[in-house]
Amino acid sequence: MKQDNTFTNTLQAWMNTPDSEKNWDAGALMLLQLSGNRIMYHNISVNPKGKAEFIKGQLQKYLNFRLQKLTHDEVEAMQAKVDEIAKSVIKPDLAIPSVVASELVDNNSVSPNKSAEYADFKAGKRADHDSLPEEVQALYVENLDIVHRMRELHLKLRTLSLDNTTCPDSERYPFLKEIITLDKKRVSNWDIYDHYIIGSSSSTSVNPEPDVVNPTDEAEKSKPKKAKTTAKRTTKKTAKKE
Numbered sequence: 001m002k003q004d005n006t007f008t009n010t011l012q013a014w015m016n017t018p019d020s021e022k023n024w025d026a027g028a029l030m031l032l033q034l035s036g037n038r039i040m041y042h043n044i045s046v047n048p049k050g051k052a053e054f055i056k057g058q059l060q061k062y063l064n065f066r067l068q069k070l071t072h073d074e075v076e077a078m079q080a081k082v083d084e085i086a087k088s089v090i091k092p093d094l095a096i097p098s099v100v101a102s103e104l105v106d107n108n109s110v111s112p113n114k115s116a117e118y119a120d121f122k123a124g125k126r127a128d129h130d131s132l133p134e135e136v137q138a139l140y141v142e143n144l145d146i147v148h149r150m151r152e153l154h155l156k157l158r159t160l161s162l163d164n165t166t167c168p169d170s171e172r173y174p175f176l177k178e179i180i181t182l183d184k185k186r187v188s189n190w191d192i193y194d195h196y197i198i199g200s201s202s203s204t205s206v207n208p209e210p211d212v213v214n215p216t217d218e219a220e221k222s223k224p225k226k227a228k229t230t231a232k233r234t235t236k237k238t239a240k241k242e
Contacts, residue, residue: 008066024048034062065170075169078176079082136196139189146186
Protein backbone atom coordinates (compact mmCIF):
# COMPACT_ATOMS: atom_id res chain seq x y z
CA MET A 1 0.00 0.00 0.00
CA LYS A 2 1.64 3.23 -1.15
CA GLN A 3 1.20 6.22 1.12
CA ASP A 4 0.07 9.62 -0.08
CA ASN A 5 2.98 11.92 0.79
CA THR A 6 0.86 15.01 0.23
CA PHE A 7 -1.63 13.84 2.84
CA THR A 8 1.22 12.99 5.23
CA ASN A 9 2.62 16.50 4.82
CA THR A 10 -0.83 17.99 5.46
CA LEU A 11 -1.23 15.86 8.58
CA GLN A 12 2.22 16.85 9.84
CA ALA A 13 1.52 20.54 9.24
CA TRP A 14 -1.75 20.23 11.17
CA MET A 15 0.01 18.51 14.09
CA ASN A 16 2.68 21.23 14.14
CA THR A 17 0.06 23.98 14.32
CA PRO A 18 -0.42 25.42 17.84
CA ASP A 19 -3.53 24.00 19.49
CA SER A 20 -5.05 27.45 19.75
CA GLU A 21 -4.90 27.73 15.94
CA LYS A 22 -5.86 24.17 15.01
CA ASN A 23 -8.95 23.54 12.91
CA TRP A 24 -10.48 20.72 14.94
CA ASP A 25 -13.13 20.01 12.33
CA ALA A 26 -10.32 19.38 9.84
CA GLY A 27 -8.59 17.14 12.37
CA ALA A 28 -11.74 15.09 12.87
CA LEU A 29 -12.15 14.76 9.11
CA MET A 30 -8.55 13.57 8.66
CA LEU A 31 -9.13 10.98 11.36
CA LEU A 32 -12.16 9.75 9.41
CA GLN A 33 -10.10 9.57 6.21
CA LEU A 34 -7.40 7.56 7.98
CA SER A 35 -9.59 5.24 10.01
CA GLY A 36 -12.76 4.93 7.95
CA ASN A 37 -14.63 4.79 11.26
CA ARG A 38 -17.83 6.76 10.62
CA ILE A 39 -19.33 6.01 14.03
CA MET A 40 -16.28 7.50 15.74
CA TYR A 41 -16.38 10.47 13.39
CA HIS A 42 -20.06 11.07 14.15
CA ASN A 43 -19.32 11.09 17.89
CA ILE A 44 -16.38 13.51 17.72
CA SER A 45 -17.70 15.79 14.96
CA VAL A 46 -20.49 17.01 17.23
CA ASN A 47 -17.88 18.79 19.36
CA PRO A 48 -14.40 18.20 17.91
CA LYS A 49 -12.74 20.78 20.14
CA GLY A 50 -14.09 18.95 23.17
CA LYS A 51 -12.39 15.79 21.83
CA ALA A 52 -9.14 17.63 21.09
CA GLU A 53 -6.82 15.34 23.06
CA PHE A 54 -8.35 12.22 21.55
CA ILE A 55 -8.07 13.59 18.01
CA LYS A 56 -4.45 14.66 18.54
CA GLY A 57 -3.49 11.36 20.12
CA GLN A 58 -4.97 9.28 17.33
CA LEU A 59 -3.57 11.45 14.56
CA GLN A 60 -0.12 11.38 16.21
CA LYS A 61 -0.14 7.58 16.00
CA TYR A 62 -0.94 7.73 12.32
CA LEU A 63 1.70 10.38 11.69
CA ASN A 64 4.43 8.49 13.55
CA PHE A 65 3.66 5.38 11.59
CA ARG A 66 3.48 7.14 8.23
CA LEU A 67 6.78 8.91 8.86
CA GLN A 68 8.38 5.49 9.32
CA LYS A 69 7.18 4.79 5.75
CA LEU A 70 6.15 1.28 6.70
CA THR A 71 3.46 -0.73 4.99
CA HIS A 72 1.12 -3.26 6.55
CA ASP A 73 3.14 -6.05 4.92
CA GLU A 74 6.34 -4.79 6.55
CA VAL A 75 4.70 -4.76 9.98
CA GLU A 76 3.42 -8.27 9.35
CA ALA A 77 7.00 -9.31 8.51
CA MET A 78 8.15 -7.82 11.82
CA GLN A 79 5.37 -9.72 13.58
CA ALA A 80 6.49 -12.97 11.96
CA LYS A 81 10.05 -12.31 13.15
CA VAL A 82 8.84 -11.65 16.70
CA ASP A 83 6.76 -14.85 16.57
CA GLU A 84 9.95 -16.78 15.82
CA ILE A 85 11.79 -14.98 18.63
CA ALA A 86 8.93 -15.88 20.96
CA LYS A 87 9.22 -19.56 20.08
CA SER A 88 12.98 -19.80 20.41
CA VAL A 89 13.83 -17.17 23.04
CA ILE A 90 10.93 -15.60 24.91
CA LYS A 91 9.11 -18.86 25.65
CA PRO A 92 6.29 -17.34 27.76
CA ASP A 93 5.60 -20.64 29.52
CA LEU A 94 9.07 -20.56 31.12
CA ALA A 95 8.61 -17.13 32.68
CA ILE A 96 10.24 -16.68 36.10
CA PRO A 97 10.88 -13.58 38.28
CA SER A 98 13.80 -11.38 37.25
CA VAL A 99 15.26 -11.72 40.76
CA VAL A 100 16.70 -15.02 39.52
CA ALA A 101 19.39 -13.19 37.54
CA SER A 102 21.90 -12.90 40.38
CA GLU A 103 21.30 -16.52 41.38
CA LEU A 104 22.48 -17.65 37.97
CA VAL A 105 25.96 -16.51 38.94
CA ASP A 106 25.95 -16.95 42.71
CA ASN A 107 23.87 -20.06 43.24
CA ASN A 108 24.16 -23.45 41.64
CA SER A 109 21.01 -24.84 43.25
CA VAL A 110 17.83 -24.93 41.21
CA SER A 111 14.36 -24.94 42.71
CA PRO A 112 11.74 -27.08 40.90
CA ASN A 113 9.57 -24.17 39.75
CA LYS A 114 12.56 -22.45 38.14
CA SER A 115 14.33 -25.50 36.74
CA ALA A 116 13.13 -25.13 33.14
CA GLU A 117 14.49 -21.65 32.52
CA TYR A 118 17.50 -22.22 34.74
CA ALA A 119 18.52 -25.23 32.69
CA ASP A 120 17.87 -23.36 29.46
CA PHE A 121 19.94 -20.35 30.48
CA LYS A 122 22.67 -21.97 32.58
CA ALA A 123 23.59 -24.12 29.59
CA GLY A 124 25.28 -21.03 28.14
CA LYS A 125 27.45 -20.30 31.17
CA ARG A 126 31.17 -20.69 30.55
CA ALA A 127 33.16 -23.07 32.74
CA ASP A 128 35.64 -20.23 33.36
CA HIS A 129 32.91 -17.66 34.04
CA ASP A 130 34.38 -16.61 37.40
CA SER A 131 37.71 -15.86 35.77
CA LEU A 132 36.21 -13.42 33.27
CA PRO A 133 36.35 -9.64 33.82
CA GLU A 134 33.31 -8.32 35.69
CA GLU A 135 32.04 -6.43 32.66
CA VAL A 136 32.05 -9.63 30.60
CA GLN A 137 30.33 -11.60 33.36
CA ALA A 138 27.74 -8.80 33.44
CA LEU A 139 26.76 -9.56 29.84
CA TYR A 140 25.66 -13.03 30.88
CA VAL A 141 23.43 -11.66 33.66
CA GLU A 142 22.21 -8.81 31.46
CA ASN A 143 20.94 -11.28 28.89
CA LEU A 144 18.52 -12.78 31.37
CA ASP A 145 17.25 -9.27 32.14
CA ILE A 146 16.87 -8.70 28.41
CA VAL A 147 14.85 -11.87 27.99
CA HIS A 148 12.57 -10.83 30.85
CA ARG A 149 12.09 -7.39 29.25
CA MET A 150 11.30 -9.02 25.91
CA ARG A 151 8.80 -11.25 27.70
CA GLU A 152 7.08 -8.21 29.27
CA LEU A 153 6.80 -6.50 25.89
CA HIS A 154 5.54 -9.67 24.25
CA LEU A 155 2.82 -10.02 26.88
CA LYS A 156 1.71 -6.42 26.31
CA LEU A 157 1.73 -7.04 22.56
CA ARG A 158 -0.41 -10.16 22.92
CA THR A 159 -2.93 -8.38 25.14
CA LEU A 160 -3.34 -5.29 22.95
CA SER A 161 -6.98 -4.70 22.11
CA LEU A 162 -6.93 -3.81 18.43
CA ASP A 163 -10.60 -4.27 17.55
CA ASN A 164 -11.53 -0.63 18.04
CA THR A 165 -8.18 1.03 17.34
CA THR A 166 -7.89 3.42 14.45
CA CYS A 167 -4.42 2.19 13.45
CA PRO A 168 -3.62 -1.38 14.57
CA ASP A 169 -0.24 -1.44 12.82
CA SER A 170 0.91 1.74 14.58
CA GLU A 171 -0.14 0.22 17.93
CA ARG A 172 1.91 -2.94 17.35
CA TYR A 173 4.94 -1.35 15.74
CA PRO A 174 6.79 0.05 18.82
CA PHE A 175 6.49 -3.26 20.68
CA LEU A 176 7.69 -5.26 17.68
CA LYS A 177 10.55 -2.84 17.08
CA GLU A 178 11.85 -2.98 20.66
CA ILE A 179 11.62 -6.76 20.90
CA ILE A 180 13.64 -7.15 17.70
CA THR A 181 16.20 -4.57 18.87
CA LEU A 182 16.59 -6.25 22.25
CA ASP A 183 17.07 -9.61 20.57
CA LYS A 184 19.93 -8.17 18.50
CA LYS A 185 21.50 -6.91 21.73
CA ARG A 186 21.05 -10.34 23.33
CA VAL A 187 22.78 -12.07 20.42
CA SER A 188 25.60 -9.49 20.49
CA ASN A 189 26.10 -10.07 24.23
CA TRP A 190 26.34 -13.83 23.76
CA ASP A 191 28.82 -13.37 20.92
CA ILE A 192 31.13 -11.24 23.06
CA TYR A 193 30.72 -13.43 26.15
CA ASP A 194 31.35 -16.67 24.25
CA HIS A 195 34.37 -15.44 22.32
CA TYR A 196 36.12 -13.42 25.01
CA ILE A 197 39.69 -14.64 25.42
CA ILE A 198 41.13 -14.15 28.88
CA GLY A 199 44.26 -12.03 28.68
CA SER A 200 43.27 -10.53 25.32
CA SER A 201 44.65 -7.04 24.77
CA SER A 202 42.26 -6.10 21.97
CA SER A 203 39.08 -4.25 22.89
CA THR A 204 35.63 -4.03 21.43
CA SER A 205 32.97 -1.75 22.88
CA VAL A 206 29.46 -2.99 23.26
CA ASN A 207 27.45 -0.22 21.65
CA PRO A 208 23.71 0.17 22.14
CA GLU A 209 21.58 -0.65 19.14
CA PRO A 210 20.54 2.49 17.23
CA ASP A 211 16.99 3.68 16.67
CA VAL A 212 15.33 1.94 19.60
CA VAL A 213 11.62 2.71 19.64
CA ASN A 214 9.92 2.30 22.97
CA PRO A 215 6.16 2.07 23.48
CA THR A 216 6.26 4.31 26.58
CA ASP A 217 8.60 6.51 28.59
CA GLU A 218 8.43 3.86 31.29
CA ALA A 219 9.74 1.34 28.80
CA GLU A 220 12.75 3.57 28.16
CA LYS A 221 13.51 3.74 31.88
CA SER A 222 13.16 0.00 32.42
CA LYS A 223 15.32 -1.15 29.53
CA PRO A 224 18.39 -3.17 30.60
CA LYS A 225 21.52 -1.05 31.02
CA LYS A 226 24.11 -1.39 28.30
CA ALA A 227 27.44 -2.85 29.32
CA LYS A 228 30.90 -2.08 27.96
CA THR A 229 33.50 -4.75 27.70
CA THR A 230 36.82 -5.83 26.31
CA ALA A 231 36.53 -8.69 23.91
CA LYS A 232 38.01 -10.49 20.96
CA ARG A 233 35.71 -11.96 18.35
CA THR A 234 36.66 -15.00 16.33
CA THR A 235 35.68 -15.66 12.75
CA LYS A 236 34.26 -19.07 13.62
CA LYS A 237 30.48 -19.04 13.47
CA THR A 238 28.62 -20.51 16.40
CA ALA A 239 24.99 -21.43 16.84
CA LYS A 240 22.77 -18.83 18.47
CA LYS A 241 21.91 -19.42 22.09
CA GLU A 242 18.39 -19.11 23.29
